Amino acid sequence: MKAIIGGTGVDSLPGIEAERTLVSTPYGEVELFKGRGKDASLVFLPRHGSNHEVPPHLINYRANIKALALLGVTKAIGIYAVGSISNLLQPGKIGIVEDFIDMTGGGRNHTFFTGGKELVRHVAMDCAFDPALNAALLDGDSSLVTGGVYCCTNGPRLETPAEIRCYGRLGADYVGMTCATEASLAKEAGLRFAGLAYSINWAAGVEGNTVQFIDDCAIEKLKDHMTNICLLALGDDHDKND
Template identity: 40%
Template sequence: MKIAIIGGTGVYDPKILNNIREECVATPFGIVRFKSGEYAGEQIAFIPRHGSTHSIPPHLINYRANIWAMKKLGVQNIIATTAVGSLNLDMKPGSFVLIDQFLDFVKNRVTTFYEGGERGVVHVDVTTPYCPSIRKTLCEFAQKLNIPIHEQGTYVCTDGPRFETPAEIKMFAKLGGDVVGMTNVPEVVLAREAEMCYATVSMVTNYAAGISPQPLTHHEVLETMQANTENIKQLILSALENLQPELDCTCKHALAEYGGFKL
């Protein structure tokens, strides 16, 4: 099983795959339950990040368990989806953004597999935190499918589960943020430590607080996601048909100076 999908808000349905099975993997951080299926001759793992009924808030997601489980299964490529608010007027609700950088504003999450002790300490390089190869594939097929997509964007990650204040949004925009969400950190960092190719497709569901002309609601987020479900499914399926997880990539050598990632 070399490819995984981590579905964010609104992307809970693994029915894009065939021969779906429920499975679980034990990790040092807890048991991970996920679905697996087949597509384009590949075995694919599917994890709904918030649970199948959106029952897990962003600050309680077991990020380390999810990434460890995928690594244990042999996954090399991960496509993650996220729902985001926009700080950038050019990134309109309903459009997609291929994230290439992030700003980390989480305060209450463990963001590494390496906390000293037996595993030691690691300082992973995140100059290019998202896999260029997967991002290129997603970009190419978004264009072929005529799906509006921004090829770059900086994701601001907050703890949540509350939405941000207008003052926070103003600050994030001044710092260079394009979109804001609650889940991409530490997921992207852990995937880099685990030497996996990881890319995020963010769907803009609304303008952020102070930019939006109306109060933010979770219902608004879900409505926009539902309206674009078919687009994101088509984009992911096209990417799955064309990913080549066996190819070498710099992502797979992120911890080379430390002797590589060890389960």
């Protein structure tokens, strides 16, 4: 089984036949969409809910990733709307997330290993994203921007210009509010995971810019393209076991 996790601008997948399903986990119930027919091996999970009603700091990340694991998902791609800090990924462009900086400050449940019955385990993150999935994404579109570092903030507010300057000095190329938490939990759960980032604005204060988002029509085009890229990558023959 394979999964796509979508968020801002990607609350549904075009052209995918799927049915709404509720999955019970030890961390709570999860709404997701299981494919039918030719898409029977695909799961789509809208991280903010199908009506985009859950803010990033209140998403039940543990339940979401656990639900995928319970369904037998072995590889997943998260799609992330971001604000650009460096010129690496400019607004309207799509890139593969290479690494992340987690600035959420422990304000959310971000690990399965909380001690006691859940034990304590320190999961290595020197390779946070699956190289084979990254390669498959690049095979699907050789124009994808590579090497990007995602800075993950707690949200839901956007960042100040001073914060963005700080994140840029730390090496971040773009900023968002969800990727680090999902990637960490996916690694703990043993899922092969990749992140696809698309920029919808310049971050606050970059080159004197105020925050202005690209228009909905542009986002819709990016959504369609990213869906196709993800489906190609997840269906790639690099993994013969799925």
